[in-house]
Amino acid sequence: MGAPGGLVPAAQAPLSPVAGLFRHSRLPTQSPGTWRMALLSHPHWEAVPPLLRDLLAEIGQMPFASRFYLAGGSALALRLGHRVSVDLDFFSGVDEVDDDSRAEIVAAFKQHRAIEVLENVFGNLLIEVGDTHVGFFSYGYSLLEPPAAVLDVRLAGLLDIGLMKLDALISRGARKDFYDLYFIAQQIPLEEMLHQGPVKYPYARDYEMMALTSLTYFENADQQMAIESFPPTDWETVRDFFVVEARRLGRIWFET
CATH class of the missing domain: 1.20.58 (Methane Monooxygenase Hydroxylase; Chain G, domain 1)
Incomplete structure (x- = not known):
């Protein structure tokens, strides 16, 4: 997993698995609720394990879900079906994943399943549910395309x-x-x-x-x-x- 690089100011920017060279602490003003989402018409469920599908359905009903969008390999696998992906990576441009946010997310999961917290720092929360890693990351850049909806979860565009x-x-x-x-x-x-x-x-x-x-x-x-x-x-x-x-x-x- 990559750490922030040196091309942009990184003050207060938490580590992210895709942070690379472009992390910045500024969070955009765009609200995640401003997008008009369409349902993803044909999700490639064959590209993700059954547990991951169940977790997506549960996460979609959790109060914090509207502040995040799914990106990374599993989001792409659901769109293209090009390979099997087993982890969930959620990002937000409006949630800094601070102490209160991380506590809210952990508490919501514990109402449904036993979890193990693997990383719990400002900007990053990584938990393990069964064999699935689920991450929540502050990522201070706006989406360029409207997300799609899958089981009430926002899915980033290609x-x-x-x-x-x-x-x-x-x-x-x-x-x-x-x-x-x-x-x-x-x-x-x-x-x-x-x-x-x-x-x-x-x-x-x-x-x-x-x-x-x-x-x-x-x-x-x-x-x-x-x-x-x-x-x-x-x-x-x-x-x-x-x-x-x-x-x-x-x-x-x-x-x-």
Whole structure:
């Protein structure tokens, strides 16, 4: 999991699993209730374990749920069905996940299930429910797309998940993040994500350079276990895609 990087001021910014280089302590004024959400028409439930589906249904009825949205691998798996994902990562641009918020979330879970608190610090709450890790993180950047609704849980859109995956690549370069971004890029070109990055992360310096560099940093990913994807896609295919795209986009951004 990545820690905040050095491109933007990070005062008071809590650690986040996708924090990368773009964390900032400013929380936007946009209320999560301002989006007009549509139901996700065909969630890929086959891509998540039954416990995760049950947890989503329970979380959707908890009082704090409207302050958070689901992003990360499980949100993407529900949208695309491209791989199995077993954890839940919730983010908020309006909830700082302070002492009161973390206590509220823990108490709500304990009314339903036995849990283990793994991390409990300002901005971050990570709990374990059975074999599932459930995280709640303060993430001070607005969503660019309206979320969808799944079991009364807000689900981030593909563009926002893609930009957060770019953030994750800069921070840690995990193989699963490359796979996730590869499948997103089949629907939203990387070029569009690079254009939208400074909109989502207005305080990031040299965003395009850092993002393009991260696309070919495979040192960590090369050492990690194979990812089972749907349709089956080997690591070399994913790796080669990003090498070609980084060269192409580098010419567009820095040689013209």
